[in-house]
Amino acid sequence: MLNLILLEDEAVLRHELTEFLGDCGYRVSAVADLAAFHACYAPAVHRIAIIDLGLPDGEGMVLVRALRAQGQPVGIVVFTARGATQDKVNGLGGGADYYLPKSADLDELAATLGALARRLGAPPAAAPPSTAWVLELGPRRLLPPGCGAIALSQQDVTVLHALMAEPERIVSRQQIVQSLGEDFLTYDQRRLDTQISRLRRKAEQAAGLALPINTARNAGYRFFADAEVRP
Numbered sequence: 001m002l003n004l005i006l007l008e009d010e011a012v013l014r015h016e017l018t019e020f021l022g023d024c025g026y027r028v029s030a031v032a033d034l035a036a037f038h039a040c041y042a043p044a045v046h047r048i049a050i051i052d053l054g055l056p057d058g059e060g061m062v063l064v065r066a067l068r069a070q071g072q073p074v075g076i077v078v079f080t081a082r083g084a085t086q087d088k089v090n091g092l093g094g095g096a097d098y099y100l101p102k103s104a105d106l107d108e109l110a111a112t113l114g115a116l117a118r119r120l121g122a123p124p125a126a127a128p129p130s131t132a133w134v135l136e137l138g139p140r141r142l143l144p145p146g147c148g149a150i151a152l153s154q155q156d157v158t159v160l161h162a163l164m165a166e167p168e169r170i171v172s173r174q175q176i177v178q179s180l181g182e183d184f185l186t187y188d189q190r191r192l193d194t195q196i197s198r199l200r201r202k203a204e205q206a207a208g209l210a211l212p213i214n215t216a217r218n219a220g221y222r223f224f225a226d227a228e229v230r231p
Contacts, residue, residue, distance in 0.1 A: 002117060004048040005029045007037050007063075008079070009055050013102075017050070024110050034058045043072055047120060048113060053080040053091075061094050068095035075116040079109065132226035133212065135164050147207035155180065156202075159195055163213060164227040172220040196221060 004021065008014040009032050018030045029046065031037050034057050041049070049067070053060035064076055076098075078091045083101030091099040097119070098112050134143040140157050141149040152160070162179045163171050173192060177184045196213060203211035212225035 001025060001027045002047055003027045003029070003045050004050060004113070005031065005037065005041055005046040006050045007031050007034075007055070007060065008050070008052045009033060010052075017106075020106055020110075021113075024113070026113070032056075034060075034063060037063065043074065046074060048075040048077065048116060050077045050079050050109075050113075051096075053078060053082055061091065064091070064095045073120075075120050077109075077112060077116065079104075132228045133164065133223075134228045134230060135160050136230045137161065138231055142203070144203060144207040144209050147209065150202055150206045152202075155195065156199055159192075160199065160223075161229060163221055163223040164229055167223045167225065167227040170216045170220050170222045174220075176220065 002025070004026050006014065006017055006021070006028055008017060008030070011032070014030050014032065018028045021028045029040050031040050033055055051060045051064060060078065060080070064078065067074060067076065076096045078096040078099045079102060080087070080091075080099075081102050083103060088099045097116055100109060100112060131145045133145060135141075135157070136143065136149075137157060139149075140152045140154065142152055142156075142160065143149050158179055159176060162176045173189065174184045176192060177187045196215075200211045200213065203209055212223060214222045214224055216222055
């Protein structure tokens with residue numbers, strides 16, 4: 001896991017960036033001003049620094065120039081509200097490796113950090129663990145996130161396929177019953193409720209996880225987590 005230090009004085013944004021970068025696989029030291037940066041920064045530990053410019057106790061570009069004057073090998077990304085062309089020219093000329101305005105998409109920030117890590121010869125940030133529930137049709141099994149496979153009956157697979165093919169959408173009882181090859185008008189609705197209850201018990205007993213299926217009263221069911229269906 002790659003270590004980086006984040007210097008951002010706005011508390012809400014600092015918290016959001018810390019969470020986002022953590023999800024991207026980085027170990028983040030987050031500080032709010034220059035004094036905290038100097039107290040926390042360790043050249044042997046922090047390979048990348050993300051630095052805001054307007055700070056309560058000074059100017060971020062002074063820090064960037066000082067790090068370069070000291071010969072620190074740290075990769076530097078300026079992340080600032082100052083998005084004018086001349087500001088960017090001054091930032092890159094002053095020693096920043098990359099200069100991004102805060103209006104940039106966070107995915108662009110993640111891509112920039114990845115490119116900088118490769119330039120530094122640092123190992124890439126570890127990919128965050130998948131949170132998706134995976135349904136494998138052929139092997140007839142369900143893979144909860146971070147857990148072993150759960151064996152399924154063909155009827156289990158059919159019901160889950162109907163729900164997981166379009167996660168977050170309410171799937172009507174009629175759609176599920178039709179996917180089972182049954183006539184909705186003559187089908188005993190209690191059978192479907194029993195099927196869902198059995199699937200919930202399987203997930204709880206095998207993985208210790210609650211199966212993410214909500215009951216939409218008088219409408220159907222909804223799979224409310226990330227889902228992937230594989231052949």
